[in-house]
Amino acid sequence: MVSKTVIQEQMAKQEYKYGFVTDVEMETVPKGLNEDVIRLISGKKNEPEWMLDWRLRAYRHWLTMKEPKWSNVRYPPINYQDIIYYAAPKPKKPVKSLEDVDPEIRALYAKLGIPLQEQERLAGVAVDAVLDSVSVATTFKDRLAELGIIFCSFSDAVREHPDLVRKYLGTVVPFNDNFFAGLNSAVFSDGSFAYVPPGVRCPMELSTYFRINAQDTGQFERTLIIADDGAYVSYLEGCTAPIRDTNQLHAAVVELIALDNAEIKYSTIQNWYPGDKQGKGGIYNFVTKRGKALGVNSKVSWTQVETGSAITWKYPSCILQGDNSQGEFYSVAVVNNYQQADTGTKMLHIGKNTRSTIISKGISAGYGRNTYRGRVHIHKGATGARNYSQCDSLLLGSTCAAFTFPDIVVQDPTAQMEHEASTSKIGDEQLFYCQTRGITPEDATNMIVNGFCKQVFLKLPMEFAVEAQKLIGVSLALEGTVG
Amino acid sequence: MLEIKGLHVKVAGKEILKGIDLSIQPGEVHAIMGPNGSGKTTLAQVLAGRVTYEVTGGTARFEGKDLLAMKPEDRAREGVFMAFQYPVEIPGVSNAYFLKAALNAIRKYRGQDEIDAMDFVTLVQDKAKLLGLDETFMKRGLNEGFSGGEKKKNEVFQMAVLEPKFCVLDETDSGLDIDALRLVANGINAMRSPKRAMLVVTHYQRLLDYVVPDVVHVLVDGKIVKSGDADLARNLEKHGYGWILEEAPRPAPARP
Ligand SMILES: Nc1ncnc2c1ncn2[C@@H]1O[C@H](COP(=O)(O)OP(=O)(O)O)[C@@H](O)[C@H]1O
Ligand SMILES: [Mg+2]
Numbered sequence: 001m002v003s004k005t006v007i008q009e010q011m012a013k014q015e016y017k018y019g020f021v022t023d024v025e026m027e028t029v030p031k032g033l034n035e036d037v038i039r040l041i042s043g044k045k046n047e048p049e050w051m052l053d054w055r056l057r058a059y060r061h062w063l064t065m066k067e068p069k070w071s072n073v074r075y076p077p078i079n080y081q082d083i084i085y086y087a088a089p090k091p092k093k094p095v096k097s098l099e100d101v102d103p104e105i106r107a108l109y110a111k112l113g114i115p116l117q118e119q120e121r122l123a124g125v126a127v128d129a130v131l132d133s134v135s136v137a138t139t140f141k142d143r144l145a146e147l148g149i150i151f152c153s154f155s156d157a158v159r160e161h162p163d164l165v166r167k168y169l170g171t172v173v174p175f176n177d178n179f180f181a182g183l184n185s186a187v188f189s190d191g192s193f194a195y196v197p198p199g200v201r202c203p204m205e206l207s208t209y210f211r212i213n214a215q216d217t218g219q220f221e222r223t224l225i226i227a228d229d230g231a232y233v234s235y236l237e238g239c240t241a242p243i244r245d246t247n248q249l250h251a252a253v254v255e256l257i258a259l260d261n262a263e264i265k266y267s268t269i270q271n272w273y274p275g276d277k278q279g280k281g282g283i284y285n286f287v288t289k290r291g292k293a294l295g296v297n298s299k300v301s302w303t304q305v306e307t308g309s310a311i312t313w314k315y316p317s318c319i320l321q322g323d324n325s326q327g328e329f330y331s332v333a334v335v336n337n338y339q340q341a342d343t344g345t346k347m348l349h350i351g352k353n354t355r356s357t358i359i360s361k362g363i364s365a366g367y368g369r370n371t372y373r374g375r376v377h378i379h380k381g382a383t384g385a386r387n388y389s390q391c392d393s394l395l396l397g398s399t400c401a402a403f404t405f406p407d408i409v410v411q412d413p414t415a416q417m418e419h420e421a422s423t424s425k426i427g428d429e430q431l432f433y434c435q436t437r438g439i440t441p442e443d444a445t446n447m448i449v450n451g452f453c454k455q456v457f458l459k460l461p462m463e464f465a466v467e468a469q470k471l472i473g474v475s476l477a478l479e480g481t482v483g
Numbered sequence: 484m485l486e487i488k489g490l491h492v493k494v495a496g497k498e499i500l501k502g503i504d505l506s507i508q509p510g511e512v513h514a515i516m517g518p519n520g521s522g523k524t525t526l527a528q529v530l531a532g533r534v535t536y537e538v539t540g541g542t543a544r545f546e547g548k549d550l551l552a553m554k555p556e557d558r559a560r561e562g563v564f565m566a567f568q569y570p571v572e573i574p575g576v577s578n579a580y581f582l583k584a585a586l587n588a589i590r591k592y593r594g595q596d597e598i599d600a601m602d603f604v605t606l607v608q609d610k611a612k613l614l615g616l617d618e619t620f621m622k623r624g625l626n627e628g629f630s631g632g633e634k635k636k637n638e639v640f641q642m643a644v645l646e647p648k649f650c651v652l653d654e655t656d657s658g659l660d661i662d663a664l665r666l667v668a669n670g671i672n673a674m675r676s677p678k679r680a681m682l683v684v685t686h687y688q689r690l691l692d693y694v695v696p697d698v699v700h701v702l703v704d705g706k707i708v709k710s711g712d713a714d715l716a717r718n719l720e721k722h723g724y725g726w727i728l729e730e731a732p733r734p735a736p737a738r739p
Contacts, residue, residue, distance in 0.1 A: 428535075429571045435555035436531045436565055437585035437641065438592065447584060451575030452622075 027088050028217070032081040035059065038186055041086045045155045045189075058175035058185030065179045071342040072371040073311050075247070075284065083249060085187045087217040108369055140204065145329040148197040149233075151206050154222050157193035162470060164195055168226055172255035172292045172319070180251040180313075181288040184220045188253065191221035196231035196262075205461055207236040218249040225255070227262035229295065234265040236464060247275075247310060252287045260295030260322065265303070266418035267460055268316075269468055272308035274475070279338025279367075282310025290346075293325035293354075301328040302345065303459040305468040307475040310339060315373065317346035320354035320382075327356040330456045332468070334475045335368025335400070344374040344405075349385040349415070358389040359455050364400035365476055371403040386416045393423040394452050396445065396476065424452075446473055484509045484680045485530075485550075485649060490530050490541035492522075492705075499525045501705035502541070507649075510677040514691055514716060515684045517702035518724050521686045524568055526702070528651040531565040532558050532681075543644035545649065559585075560592035562648030566638035566655050568684075573625040578637070581625045582607065582644055589645060610643040613673060615666050631658035639670040649676065650681045656690035666691030701727055 029040050034106050038059055042052040066077070136336050150161060157165050175185035192208040208223065250272060256264045266289075275282025285308075291300030302316040318327025329345035347356035362370040370393065378385045393402035404421055426448050434444035450469055452455075456463040485507040492500035499522045506549060507513050517523055528534045530543065532555030541548040553561065573581065587597045598606075607621060614636045626634050635655050642650055652671065656664055671681070671694050683694060691699070691713065699715040700707045701724070709715065709727050719727070 077556075424574065427571075430573050432531075432533055432555060433567065433571045433573070434581075434585075436559050436567075437581070437645065438556050438559035438588040439585055440556050440588075443584065443588070447576055447581070448573060451573070451580075454575065 008308050023207065028084050029086040030046050031084050033059075033083070033085055033187065037085055041187060041189060043086070045085065045158070047155075047158055050162075051158050051164065051317045054169070054175070055186050055188075058182055059187075060312070061176050062179070065176075065182050067179050071311060071313055072369065072405075073340040073342045075311055078247075078249060078284070080183075082463040085220070088189075088190050144202075144204075145429035147200050147203070148198060149202055150193065150195040152193055154188070154191040154193050157224070157237035161193070161195070164226065165193070165224065168255065168257055169225060170255075172257060172290045173253050173288050178288060180286040181253050184222060184251050184253045184288070187218075188220045188222040191223045191252070192225075193223070194225045194233060194235065196227045196232060196233045198229040200228075200231050202231070202233040205234050205236050207238070218251065220250075221252045223252070223254040223316045224257075225264055225266070227259065227264045229259045229300075230261045231259075232263045232265075233373065235267070236461065236462070237266070237268045238271070247282060247284055249284050249286070250309075252289075253328075254287070254289040254316075256291030256300055258291065258295060258322075258325075259301055261297045262295060263299040263301070264291060265301045266291070266316070266463065267303040268305065269464060269471065270304065270306045270308050270312070270472055273310075274308045274339050275310040275337065276367075277337050279310070282339070283308065285309035285314060287312075287314040289314065290319065291317070291327070292319045292321060293327060293351075294319075294321050295325070296322045296351075297324045298322045299326040299328075301326075301330075303328075303330040303456065303460075304332070304343075305456070305471065306331070306333040306341060306343060306462070307471050309341075312339075312341040312343050314343045315345055317348070318356060319348045319350065320356065320385075321350045322354075323351040324353045325351055326354070328459075329356075329358045329360070330459045331359070332361045332363065332453045332456045332472070333370055333372075334363045334472055335365070335370045336475055336477070337368065338368040338373075339366075340369045342371040342373055344372045346377070347387060347393055348376045349376070349378045349382040349387070349412075352382060353384040354382055355385070356387045358387070358391070358451050360389075360391045361453050361456055362391075362393045362402050362404075363396070363449060363452065363472070363476070365396040366400060368400045369403070370401070371405065373405045373407075375407040375409070376417065377409045378417075380410050380411040382412050383414045385412060385414070387418070389417075389419045391419075391421045392450065392452065395423065395425040445476065449473075449476065484546060485682075486542075486544045488542050490526075490529070491539045492525055493536065493537045493539050494525060496719035497570060498539070499536075499705050500529070503705075503707060505700070505707070507680045507682065509648075509680055510669060510675075511697045512675065512681045512683060512694065514699045515682060515702050516686070516688075516699060516719055519686065521702045522705045523527060523686075523702055524653055525705075527565055527568075527651045527682075528686055530558075530563065530651055531555060556588070557592075559645075559647075560589050563644060563651070564642050564647035564649070566635075566642060568653040568657070570626050570634045570638055572629070574626050574627045576621055576625050578625055579607065579621040582621075582641060585641070586645060595655040602700045604616075606644060610640055612667075613641050613643060614670050616640060632660065635659060636663065636667060636670075639667050643670060643674060646674075648679055650679070651682065651684065651685045654686060655683075656685055656687065664690065665693065688716045691716045703727070 029037055038055050042055060102464055173181050175182050194206055196202050225235055256266060258264050272283035272285055293300045296425050300318045320327050333341045333343050335341050345358055358374060360372045362372055364370040372391045375389045392403050395402060402423060426445055431441045431444050449472060457468060460468055487503055487505040490500055490503040515523055525536055538551055583603055655667060659667060695713050699711055701709040
């Protein structure tokens with residue numbers, strides 16, 4: 001059959017253009033995990049006592065926890081003593097301003113298309129760049145500060161805004177939440193922190209760029225974003241890693257808190273190294289992301305485009321606690337070659353008249369396995385709650401697989417639930433039809449995939465939608481030009 | 484324009500076309516008629532380049548070029564168009580988006596610039612009117628949830644927009660009510676020109692009442708058993724295919 005081979009050929013051409021390694025002198029802690037390592041990490045960051053205590057409590061609890069086995073992904077056992085839990089570029093001189101950032105690191109980000117110079121930045125995007133374990137630069141800090149917006153590395157926040165951090169840290173994802181969140185709470189090294197004060201609409205996209213560079217290290221960043229009463233913030237996260245033939249662990253935690261009438265929009269373009277065509281190497285992406293729509297009329301919105309990682313285990317969720325609060329989850333997850341994704345969301349309706357929308361688009365190619373796992377829970381007393389869920393799967397070729405596990409718990413009789421699901425396949429006949437109209441199979445596949453993802457792309461900021469579209473083309477190894 | 488010689492085609496190991504000779508000049512409309520299963524769709528698909536149909540012998544030249552050696556998309560770009568008997572659905576890709584991509588792919592191949600957005604809208608509106616298609620049609624997913632009639636109209640609509648040199652229409656009349664048949668026939672007739680040739684595949688005579696062919700071929704069991712003028716189609720309608728088999732078991736010459 002023609003286009004089966006066409007598809008398989010396309011799929012096999014996988015190319016990952018962020019796979020280079022940058023030679024930066026690193027400072028690391030010894031391999032393995034114990035209380036001393038945690039003390040060392042905390043010490044390197046000059047953390048206050050309360051922070052170290054929290055880490056140690058998390059660690060002691062983590063020791064009692066078991067790695068979850070319920071997901072639909074397969075991987076060999078992870079040796080947690082064989083990982084380096086902290087790696088930071090050795091500063092050539094103390095970093096006081098952006099100009100002090102090591103030229104090697106600056107060159108690295110330039111190569112990734114993320115110049116750290118403020119004047120070169122995309123208009124309207126402030127960036128925090130995290131390399132391995134630490135934040136290396138945050139742009140536009142001063143301009144944001146004029147509005148009372150705090151946007152800095154997590155480490156800086158711990159030192160400079162301890163009251164805010166202590167008030168909210170672990171309130172959405174407590175350290176005993178799950179195995180990977182527990183691990184993160186013990187060893188997290190850096191990440192981003194944002195606070196938008198009452199009534200302020202953040203005038204630019206806040207963005208963090210995560211990059212794993214060093215070998216054998218894990219990346220455990222932690223992000224905390226708070227939108228105070230009536231505030232609005234849109235936040236964007238991107239990630240890449242070098243090509244290595246061993247698997248690397250990434251276990252992040254993201255907590256979002258929206259107070260009365262506040263809105264947080266969180267978008268991710270996840271492009272960690274996915275492993276090679278035979279499934280060797282790649283990032284294990286085990287991430288806990290959760291937002292609490294705490295205040296009345298508040299809103300938490302997740303948009304994710306997941307194209308990378310060997311394994312993705314991630315369920316950005318919303319706790320809809322405030323009355324009239326809203327939660328959204330818009331997702332595109334792509335697996336090719338031997339990638340596995342088990343991703344979805346949880347919408348917990350607690351407040352009255354809470355609403356949630358779930359749009360999940362899974363694309364599978366090669367030998368990829370793509371699972372949507374979702375839970376909508378309407379608690380007792382959440383009168384007038386509404387949920388709309390739509391889960392669509394698209395299969396390219398016949399060796400990949402798609403699964404959907406939607407779970408619905410309704411404890412309030414006034415709830416209104418709507419669920420739609422579909423599975424479709426890009427077939428030979430569709431490709432041939434396009435060819436007879438002058439369109440190559442690559443362009444046709446691209447066109448069909450983009451049509452399939454449109455609902456989610458529309459949720460992304462414009463320039464990132466274009467980026468996401470290209471990225472999916474690359475993941476599926478389509479070198480088309482239709483756009 | 485199109486020269487087919489001794490064309491043999493196998494499908495799933497079985498020989499379906501058993502030596503087809505056909506010569507079509509610019510400006511001509513040829514009709515192929517024949518009972519179900521005689522190989523009409525096979526011929527259409529082979530000309531468009533579907534690889535599940537294996538060519539085991541013979542040649543097909545389009546404007547002197549080896550058609551069978553070209554990829555399907557290049558055939559389209561060279562000016563060959565096939566209206567499918569059963570057009571597929573492509574959900575999520577709008578008719579407008581698809582057609583623009585197709586038009587631009589063809590234009591690019593010919594060294595032309597992409598069509599201007601406004602020009603495209605005007606072009607599409609004109610052609611849509613011709614086929615009685617309303618505005619919402621362009622925004623819908625390609626053939627998604629279309630009725631049989633709408634799908635067939637869409638094929639002719641695409642043909643009108645893409646302006647190919649050579650058109651193969653595979654049972655474009657089947658499943659149409661009389662009003663739709665008239666619209667489709669008008670659409671096809673509007674495309675007739677001294678520079679363009681057509682091969683109209685049909686099971687019934689009724690389309691040929693509107694689109695009067697220059698030559699009619701009768702295909703039975705993978706061979707052209709008789710060729711004639713438009714009257715041949717009328718006789719077939721009256722008497723069925725049986726009399727031809729008795730009268731002319733040998734392939735007739737390709738041209739009358
Ligand atoms: N994909 C296929 N696999 C097996 N047999 C096929 C296939 N396509 C067509 N055929 C067979 O080829 C013969 C001719 O089919 P077709 O060209 O569709 O005829 P027509 O269009 O004249 O009705 C039929 O016997 C049909 O069953
Ligand atoms: Mg047929």
